[in-house]
Amino acid sequence: MRVFRGDASRGSFREYRVETDQGMVVLDVIHRIQATQASDLACRWNCKAGKCGSCSAEINGKPRLMCMTRMNTFAEGAPITVAPIRAFPLIRDLVTDVSYNYEKAKTVPPLRLKPPDPDGRYRMMQEDIDRIQEFHKCIECFLCQDVCHVIRDHDLKRQFAGPRFFIKVAALDMHPLDTRNRTEFVAREAGIGLCNVTKCCTEVCPEGIHITDNGIIPMKERRADDYDPIVWLLRKFRGQRPEPA
């Protein structure tokens, strides 16, 4: 297995020969390298079951979770390369500085609930929240952020929130009890106009969330609607959609 070793200033792939057992995943191999050959090999992990999103890496050039990549999916003896996700600054080995994502999280306008029912309870129907629960499956592995051209190739981190935060906003917007309008935020601060719908984010999502089709495209359409004078008039007429926050 060829593993990237190094820091922000320099680095290269180093080859390790490791015995594998039945059912091993790439993360197991990394752990075996740590335990037997390179105790200081840096990597992140927590759950080892695809639930925490810590062990993101680029395996043979593809962004994936190391804990969910089984060794028996590779041809026997074929070289496997493991590299850090590329869109974020490298700290060391397989660990990158993902603080950009945590900074973006702070900018999203939070939920503002309408008052509860007269008995003090909130009621929501399962069918209304099914589509939100899809977005809530996000484990924040940031693989969608890693492959997004706007972040990865154009490095427009300042003006662009990225797919993870578009589905976060989508979930908030679809919340049956929410009263806030985030259209301005999505356009101005989150920069959704920069997304050119290549669907790379959807392809790499380990949770199978339809980021583009169910999150980004409807949001873009709504954004377009807001500037469409006919739709605007119709809405005014019918009184849909709350006023901006």
Place this chain on the structure above:
Amino acid sequence: MIARPDRDEREYDVVVVGAGGAGIRAAIEAKAQGARTALVCKSLFGKAHTVMAEGGIAAALRNVWKEDGWDVHFRDTMRGGKLLNSWRMAQLHALEAPDRVLELEEWGAMFDRTPDGLILQRDFGGHRYARLAHVGDRTGLEMIRTLQNRAVELGIDVLMECTMQRLLVDDGRIAGAFGYWRQTGRFVLLRGKAIVLATGGAGKAWKVTSNSWEYTGDGMTMALDAGADLIDMEFVQFHPTGMVWPPSVRGILVTEGVRGDGGTLKNRDGERFMFRYIPEFFRAETADNEAEADRWYEDKKNNRRTADLLPRDEVARAINSEIKAGRGSPHGGVFLDICTRRPADYIRRRLPSMYHQFKELAGVDITKEVMEVGPTCHYVMGGVRVDADTTQSTVSGLFAAGEVAGGMHGSNRLGGNSLSDLLVFGRRAGLHAALHAKDFGGRLAADRAQLEAIARELLEPFTRSGNENPYAIQADLQEAMQDLVGIIRTETELRHALRKIEALKDRAKKVRIGGGRTYNPGWHTALDLQSLLTVAECVTLAAIERTESRGSHTRDDYPKTDAEWGKANVVVRQKNGTIQFTREPLPEMPAELRGLLEEKK
């Protein structure tokens, strides 16, 4: 490499160490009280063990069963813990859990719904009624993300990838915490008028475990060092259903929700063996045949609950016995069958994450095939001794909540009671820590010489002359604890374990690691070893002391539950550098609560 004053220093009113459910909830409360609050995470924010919780949050919301109430939840919790729980904690927990769940909903959590739009509740082991608020089988993710969002909204200072190693005590009261940033290796001193420990458990001391690398008992060890008491350390829960195959996924959790939703345990002969293992204590409320157990899923009023949903200690012991008797599955577990019991789309909807996990990791489609499962180390019931109302430890200004605290769950925790525990006592910890900080009039002092000594100690693994590998020592400890301090214990084996732990402590003093201080997991593992070894020793000593079988603690040489032991905690504390233990009486339960424990039909 020598210790220079290369450290960051920050000052807060409240420092919360640990950012799982309890820690974030504590920080939210402290911040809401106006305290300058820091939230310290060992990993990235939102990756704590809470994210892996699957089944749900136990709270008597009465949405599914009007008959449920805090009194029934209290009774179930006390009986589940074999009456060794702190009754006051169990009472507060049952009373306050519904409010904490509803509050999560207001902060954006999207629980599954009943047909009339309220929060749906599911069945779990040891709970008399369907009581767990849940989101499919990824409730922990929903809970931690909701709390995380709330913490971000409130603008709490979150210190990510930061590991605390020592607590600072000045004149008998807490003064701060000292540790390092994982990303740079640079030291960090957090002065705090109050400190909340919410660091979780120590399951990483066992080989087959559901716990992540973080579960190394840091909080328990720091508290012990600072002079606090630990209680109930002998009680370590083995969750009955962890994955057993393939080897690399051994221990990964399979939620109790599988059984709550109709799954049954079977042995090699296809027998539903749980009916043979119903203990006297639960006989009156447990179905003793398949027909009644199956009817119970549909009609809970007129049938007793299935034996598959006995509390975890009973189920884990039963599975262990089946395997020992040679009736296990091919890979050393038993079978858990939901595929023949429920339609495929029901399984995928109720248990999406289990479906995904087995499919991806074991190549098993649980809508078509049975699962192979076996016990896995899951939870430490013991921990820092706290005052039930305030969560303050025996050290002034030091609070503890969540798995790091002891008392709430007695000798065995019911599933679903952990997430509610985190919320109820996380909030109480944050509140009382903030109040404590407000009352504090003095100046926070830190002894420079002491800080430098700690820093030197933490850097020792870089410069020692030894050549021990920290990963190897950790693996040997896990092996020893698994074999000798597991589900079934004897004094001979426990004493053997103590000798092994002693030898490992000596080896740990000779650990030497390479590389620098920047993100060096070898170094981090070497430091974590200290707390793992300390907790392992505490558990083993307490297990020797408790000469009875109760809850998760089963002594082959003392197989009976002893009424006298039912009135006592085993308390562990550190004196002159050695760990000592005493037996101390439980507080007397008021008569009106005692009345709630009586058998109900």
